[in-house]
Amino acid sequence: MINLKGQLAIVTGGAKGIGEGICDIFCKAGAIVALWDVSDSGLATAERISKGSSSIFYQKVDVTSKENVQKAVNEIMDKYGKIDILINNAGIIRDRSFMKMEPSEWDAVINVNLNSLYTTTKAVLPHMKGAGYGRIISASSINGFSGAFGQVNYAATKAAVAGFTRALCKETGRFGVTVNAVAPGFIKSDMTDSMPEEVIKDGIAQIPVGRIGTTEDMAFVYLFLASKEAGFISGITLHANGGAMPM
Numbered sequence: 001m002i003n004l005k006g007q008l009a010i011v012t013g014g015a016k017g018i019g020e021g022i023c024d025i026f027c028k029a030g031a032i033v034a035l036w037d038v039s040d041s042g043l044a045t046a047e048r049i050s051k052g053s054s055s056i057f058y059q060k061v062d063v064t065s066k067e068n069v070q071k072a073v074n075e076i077m078d079k080y081g082k083i084d085i086l087i088n089n090a091g092i093i094r095d096r097s098f099m100k101m102e103p104s105e106w107d108a109v110i111n112v113n114l115n116s117l118y119t120t121t122k123a124v125l126p127h128m129k130g131a132g133y134g135r136i137i138s139a140s141s142i143n144g145f146s147g148a149f150g151q152v153n154y155a156a157t158k159a160a161v162a163g164f165t166r167a168l169c170k171e172t173g174r175f176g177v178t179v180n181a182v183a184p185g186f187i188k189s190d191m192t193d194s195m196p197e198e199v200i201k202d203g204i205a206q207i208p209v210g211r212i213g214t215t216e217d218m219a220f221v222y223l224f225l226a227s228k229e230a231g232f233i234s235g236i237t238l239h240a241n242g243g244a245m246p247m
């Protein structure tokens with residue numbers, strides 16, 4: 001039922017994992033997708049997805065670079081004249097116990113997971129305001145709420161995403177732009193595949209629905225919040241974690 005026919009969506013970190021799932025389902029729903037990623041593998045991902053559906057194109061964008069972001073937004077505006085949806089999905093981890101955490105590990109995570117939201121949203125929001133419509137959805141995480149050993153940097157950014165969302169929605173609602181976040185639980189991706197088997201087993205044991213989440217599970221949550229029909233939802237962080245942490 002939900003369709004994004006003709007809408008222009010930017011998905012950051014779209015080359016793999018949850019971002020790839022979002023690109024896939026948005027294309028199937030009829031959107032034109034700008035897949036942003038710092039990795040060139042985004043090109044192959046866009047080619048794979050475009051075989052089965054309409055329009056997706058790769059733009060090499062490092063979301064920590066104001067120049068990269070502005071250039072990509074300008075290209076989209078020149079060609080399509082609008083941006084309906086911004087998905088701030090790109091994220092990294094640099095796990096280490098706090099006492100040993102290097103400044104570079106702190107800075108990298110803050111820059112990619114949090115500062116990038118300022119950069120991307122600042123570049124896109126004026127166009128949404130001009131059009132009187134927009135959907136901005138950013139990636140939080142269960143660990144921003146539960147905390148996690150070795151993830152002080154990561155958890156700080158993911159909690160901040162929820163605050164960013166709650167505050168920005170107060171400023172944008174009057175011009176038709178909703179702002180929400182998604183807090184995934186334990187999801188199968190490269191991020192989780194790199195964990196020891198025991199950690200994965202223990203993680204699944206904490207999930208009432210009895211399985212790890214999939215990128216498709218998450219993509220559908222993003223699709224729902226990105227739809228026109230979700231227009232009365234703004235400022236929330238939607239927790240999708242199989243019941244691991246009911247919020």
Ligand SMILES: NC(=O)c1ccc[n+]([C@@H]2O[C@H](COP(=O)([O-])OP(=O)(O)OC[C@H]3O[C@@H](n4cnc5c(N)ncnc54)[C@H](O)[C@@H]3O)[C@@H](O)[C@H]2O)c1
Nearest residue numbers: 013015016017018038062063090091139141184187189191
């Ligand atoms: N996988 C999980 O279990 C899980 C749980 C909670 C939250 N999340 C969040 O969901 C989002 C996606 O997670 P994932 O597991 O799919 O990650 P992933 O590592 O599989 O993919 C992340 C993508 O972001 C891209 N990226 C990294 N830095 C970038 C930058 N500077 N500019 C542009 N692109 C960049 C990477 O190249 C990669 O393609 C992240 O924000 C993550 O923190 C994931």
